[in-house]
Amino acid sequence: MRAPRSRAAEAPTARVVAGKAVPRGAFPHVKVAGGFVFVSGTSSRRPDNTFAGVSVDEFGTTDLDIRAQTRAVIENIRDLLASVGADLSDLVQVTSYLVNMNDFGGYNEVWAEFFDATGPTRTTVAVHQLPHPHLLIEMQAVALLPVGRSS
Secondary structure, three states: OOOOOOHHHOOOEEEOOOOOOOOOOOOOOEEEEOOEEEEEEEOOEOOOOOEOOEEEOOOOOEEEOHHHHHHHHHHHHHHHHHOOOOOHHHEEEEEEEEOOHHHHHHHHHHHHHHOOOOOOEEEEEEOOOOOOOOOOEEEEEEEEOOOOOOO
16 A cells, blocks of 8 residues: 655645636746645736726826735735645744835735744845836745645
């Protein structure tokens, strides 16, 4: 009789999650490997290719809201994790990319709605731009897939 394979020996599984914005390239939303869930860079983009945290007034002036975008990104990550049986409490590391470090305060406020000092480790870096001019923030994440949860 063969011994059961350990989680680390399982073949990696990648998936594009139905109902979420389709990736803008040849990559999955999530990949499970070695007992970890790797979440690709995630934005506030919706399945219809609009963005949370973006409004345009009657004069065509665009307003970008870092709080709304940050909340939408974290909620998108939550949904992607749920697709493989994990949740935000399973996150171990998040890297955030901000187009403007002047948005750090609003981003940090929303982060605190979801996490406290026992949450995932976090690195925040400034970037020149993201794939769309309406994007203020993108995050990528790594979570530990708890034993017994499916991938």
